[in-house]
Amino acid sequence: MAMEVDSEKQPIKRDSSPEPDSSPPSPKWNPSEACRPSLDDAPIFYPTNEDFEDPLAYIEKLRSRAESFGICRIVPPVAWTPPSPLKEKQIWEKSKFPTRVQLIDLLQNREPTKKSTNSKKRKRRLISKTGYLRRRRRRTDSDCDAPDDSPQDAEEKFGFETGPDFTLEDFQKYDEDFKESYFQVEDGTNKKFKPKVKDIEGEYWRIVEQGTDEVEVYYGADLETKKFGSGFPKQSPGSGKSLEVEQYTKSRWNLNNLSRLPGSVLAFESCDISGVIVPWLYVGMCFSTFCWHVEDHHLYSLNYLHTGDPKVWYGIPGEHAASFENALKKRLPDLFDEQPDLLHQLVTQLSPSILKEEGVPVYRAVQRSGEFILTFPKAYHSGFNCGFNCAEAVNVAPVDWLVHGQDAVEGYSKQRRKTSLSHDKLLLGAALEAIRSLRELAVSRKKTPVVARWKRVCSEDGLLTKAVKRRVEMEAERLNELGDGFRLLKMEGDFDIKRERECFLCFYDLHMSAASCKCSPNRFACLTHAKNLCSSCESKERFVLLRYTLVELRSLVRALEGDPDAIEAWAQNGRDKNPLQQHQRAKEALGTSSCSSKAHQQDAGTNRLSQSVELLKSGSLVVKKPWCSKQAIYSKGFKSRVKFISVLDPTKLTNYISEVLDAGLLGPLFRVSLEEYPSENFSNVSAEKCWQMVIQRLKLEIIKRCDQPASSLTSLHHLDSINGLDMFGFRSPHVIQALEALDPKHQLEEYWNQRRAEVFGVEQTKEGEKEDDTEKVGASDPSMDRDTRLLRGLLKKATPEELAMMHGLLCGETRNTELQEELSSLVDKMEKSP
Numbered sequence: 001m002a003m004e005v006d007s008e009k010q011p012i013k014r015d016s017s018p019e020p021d022s023s024p025p026s027p028k029w030n031p032s033e034a035c036r037p038s039l040d041d042a043p044i045f046y047p048t049n050e051d052f053e054d055p056l057a058y059i060e061k062l063r064s065r066a067e068s069f070g071i072c073r074i075v076p077p078v079a080w081t082p083p084s085p086l087k088e089k090q091i092w093e094k095s096k097f098p099t100r101v102q103l104i105d106l107l108q109n110r111e112p113t114k115k116s117t118n119s120k121k122r123k124r125r126l127i128s129k130t131g132y133l134r135r136r137r138r139r140t141d142s143d144c145d146a147p148d149d150s151p152q153d154a155e156e157k158f159g160f161e162t163g164p165d166f167t168l169e170d171f172q173k174y175d176e177d178f179k180e181s182y183f184q185v186e187d188g189t190n191k192k193f194k195p196k197v198k199d200i201e202g203e204y205w206r207i208v209e210q211g212t213d214e215v216e217v218y219y220g221a222d223l224e225t226k227k228f229g230s231g232f233p234k235q236s237p238g239s240g241k242s243l244e245v246e247q248y249t250k251s252r253w254n255l256n257n258l259s260r261l262p263g264s265v266l267a268f269e270s271c272d273i274s275g276v277i278v279p280w281l282y283v284g285m286c287f288s289t290f291c292w293h294v295e296d297h298h299l300y301s302l303n304y305l306h307t308g309d310p311k312v313w314y315g316i317p318g319e320h321a322a323s324f325e326n327a328l329k330k331r332l333p334d335l336f337d338e339q340p341d342l343l344h345q346l347v348t349q350l351s352p353s354i355l356k357e358e359g360v361p362v363y364r365a366v367q368r369s370g371e372f373i374l375t376f377p378k379a380y381h382s383g384f385n386c387g388f389n390c391a392e393a394v395n396v397a398p399v400d401w402l403v404h405g406q407d408a409v410e411g412y413s414k415q416r417r418k419t420s421l422s423h424d425k426l427l428l429g430a431a432l433e434a435i436r437s438l439r440e441l442a443v444s445r446k447k448t449p450v451v452a453r454w455k456r457v458c459s460e461d462g463l464l465t466k467a468v469k470r471r472v473e474m475e476a477e478r479l480n481e482l483g484d485g486f487r488l489l490k491m492e493g494d495f496d497i498k499r500e501r502e503c504f505l506c507f508y509d510l511h512m513s514a515a516s517c518k519c520s521p522n523r524f525a526c527l528t529h530a531k532n533l534c535s536s537c538e539s540k541e542r543f544v545l546l547r548y549t550l551v552e553l554r555s556l557v558r559a560l561e562g563d564p565d566a567i568e569a570w571a572q573n574g575r576d577k578n579p580l581q582q583h584q585r586a587k588e589a590l591g592t593s594s595c596s597s598k599a600h601q602q603d604a605g606t607n608r609l610s611q612s613v614e615l616l617k618s619g620s621l622v623v624k625k626p627w628c629s630k631q632a633i634y635s636k637g638f639k640s641r642v643k644f645i646s647v648l649d650p651t652k653l654t655n656y657i658s659e660v661l662d663a664g665l666l667g668p669l670f671r672v673s674l675e676e677y678p679s680e681n682f683s684n685v686s687a688e689k690c691w692q693m694v695i696q697r698l699k700l701e702i703i704k705r706c707d708q709p710a711s712s713l714t715s716l717h718h719l720d721s722i723n724g725l726d727m728f729g730f731r732s733p734h735v736i737q738a739l740e741a742l743d744p745k746h747q748l749e750e751y752w753n754q755r756r757a758e759v760f761g762v763e764q765t766k767e768g769e770k771e772d773d774t775e776k777v778g779a780s781d782p783s784m785d786r787d788t789r790l791l792r793g794l795l796k797k798a799t800p801e802e803l804a805m806m807h808g809l810l811c812g813e814t815r816n817t818e819l820q821e822e823l824s825s826l827v828d829k830m831e832k833s834p
Contacts, residue, residue: 302372324380
């Protein structure tokens with residue numbers, strides 16, 4: 001084998017012209033030279049219709065029997081035959097996809113590129129339109145010392161170059177011609193020979209192991225389904241799909257739906273990560289290869305073969321991942337010396353026969369059209385295609401994956417490798433959702449399937465509890481190692497919402513904690529590398545941002561273990577950390593197809609929308625009449641965040657920022673804006689009317705999208721129940737506590753009088769009086785000066801643009817005595833006018 005040849009010897013070179021004794025350009029396939037490995041088969045599962053209803057439950061069911069093989073094959077019930085949009089004429093005949101060039105004979109037998117620095121570029125000769133291939137005699141050790149007439153250029157890394165673009169129709173024809181030309185058999189007849197899977201497998205490994213024949217093929221790999229299209233039917237407004245197609249659109253085994261199913265912690269990742277949450281498409285031809293690799297973050301993966309020839313898979317159990325890596329490094333030392341991250345490049349094969357010699361167990365699975373292949377966490381896998389086919393793959397993460405995912409990110413940190421997603425975000429999201437389910441169970445005593453699923457992974461021995469507890473212990477240990485050299489501060493809730501935060505040194509995700517210092521406020525480190533961040537700042541200038549304190553995290557563990565007080569404390573925390581659930585609730589609330597037919601869904605969905613408010617800034621106390629009411633204290637600079645239906649796209653949820661601004665003479669000015677689009681804002685001198693403006697805009701957008709009269713959309717009336725004080729957070733316990741702490745001497749008498757009345761059971765608010773009496777404050781209050789009283793009444797009728805302009809005039813740099821005199825003169829005229 002070339003890999004066993006002494007490194008001083010010359011690499012196997014490709015000739016620009018055939019050797020004198022080489023075979024003709026069109027080789028004759030010789031079955032007697034086959035190198036098919038002798039392997040045991042991975043298990044095959046045939047789920048019943050009942051089993052097939054829930055993919056996550058089925059994966060959990062078969063895990064104990066299949067994980068020790070690394071991969072397994074799942075054959076759906078006979079009746080499950082999803083239609084494929086890929087076969088539609090517009091896609092099949094006209095849509096083009098890019099390909100990669102794969103040099104099959106160099107996947108295992110190649111020398112490091114640095115050993116050829118003085119070489120010329122390798123030339124390859126196109127024998128026919130069916131591909132690049134030429135057979136020559138095998139070299140011997142003596143041949144390796146001989147000079148070569150066609151050396152190659154140095155390349156920085158071995159990889160797959162870009163190939164031509166194809167349509168599916170053209171690529172299928174290309175493959176047919178290739179196979180017909182390659183697998184020629186002279187039997188005296190004109191019949192075309194169709195090789196079996198075992199014939200193709202034997203020839204494939206002969207090419208890879210011996211490296212004596214040049215074989216070049218194309219592979220359409222990692223195609224983004226958002227661009228090219230998915231092989232499964234997808235939801236699209238107004239498509240008019242039949243009921244049969246609709247059932248496959250919503251099927252849980254449709255890979256467009258799988259990643260975020262209830263029970264998969266990827267549901268707590270709000271970004272549509274291509275290739276992880278959004279499936280990738282793969283278009284193969286004979287011999288095209290997916291080399292040895294493990295999934296990012298050691299996730300599960302599910303691959304479905306839509307159509308075409310079989311795909312041959314090889315799997316290694318996750319518990320043998322280290323022995324596999326050691327075997328590769330032992331057999332291909334020069335390649336690893338040159339490229340330490342070789343296994344991350346997906347460009348290297350090693351024969352299963354050699355791996356078996358090294359004591360690494362390898363199992364085979366032959367996937368046919370209409371079948372799934374499941375790969376388990378940390379299970380290395382590879383394979384090749386037997387001909388033209390179309391497959392699709394995506395990742396999924398049941399709760400049992402969390403332990404593997406934690407190992408993955410810790411390993412990435414040591415390797416200084418970037419992550420694809422935030423493991424801590426998924427872990428905390430799963431924990432909070434589990435606690436919500438535990439509380440729901442305690443209150444309603446109803447064990448729904450979703451609640452039951454979460455309950456199974458809680459308790460002291462639960463998989464989720466163990467994963468969270470392990471992570472908390474890591475955090476505690478790392479904080480302890482920092483000593484007193486850093487101040488501990490609370491992390492802002494939006495710390496990593498708009499941009500990914502990662503360690504400057506090892507790229508560790510910083511969702512849970514981040515270290516920084518005064519001299520580099522926008523540079524962060526993980527706790528492990530916090531001391532590497534800066535050597536000049538003193539201890540008081542260095543700090544660690546914590547999303548949750550250790551006290552809170554340990555309370556989180558107790559809640560998962562079943563402690564009722566801890567469960568209640570976290571349930572009252574009011575932070576819904578499940579972006580996907582919010583997204584789904586928004587769609588339920590508004591409907592995405594027929595608005596009128598889904599009115600009952602809107603009713604229920606709107607009532608279920610999470611209005612939990614996150615306090616961003618408490619602000620400062622202003623002891624003046626307009627800055628409080630009987631219901632709330634309105635502190636200057638107050639700022640909060642709440643997630644609610646977007647006025648720009650009512651099928652989605654977005655963050656709204658609610659603020660209390662200082663309008664000078666007018667007192668507090670309330671403003672609500674979209675966090676992602678601050679220019680979309682609503683202002684009013686009343687907190688409640690401010691949110692009424694949001695609701696009115698939202699209604700108009702819904703009516704426009706539904707293309708129906710408002711009278712037919714009865715569910716819109718439920719939006720009227722949204723209360724501005726609630727949306728600002730003024731009636732949330734944690735906000736009330738923070739605002740009351742600003743006035744320990746109870747200087748805002750109107751507010752505190754009402755609070756005392758509530759304590760002693762006396763109701764001071766008259767029946768029918770509006771809860772938001774900010775608009776009444778000063779309406780007839782003799783203590784308020786005449787100018788302010790009339791201006792506040794005037795500005796209640798102003799537009800948001802007018803209010804914004806007035807706020808700038810009164811509170812900005814332009815505010816002066818002359819302006820105030822002009823305003824006073826204006827008020828005089830208003831008062832005298834009829």
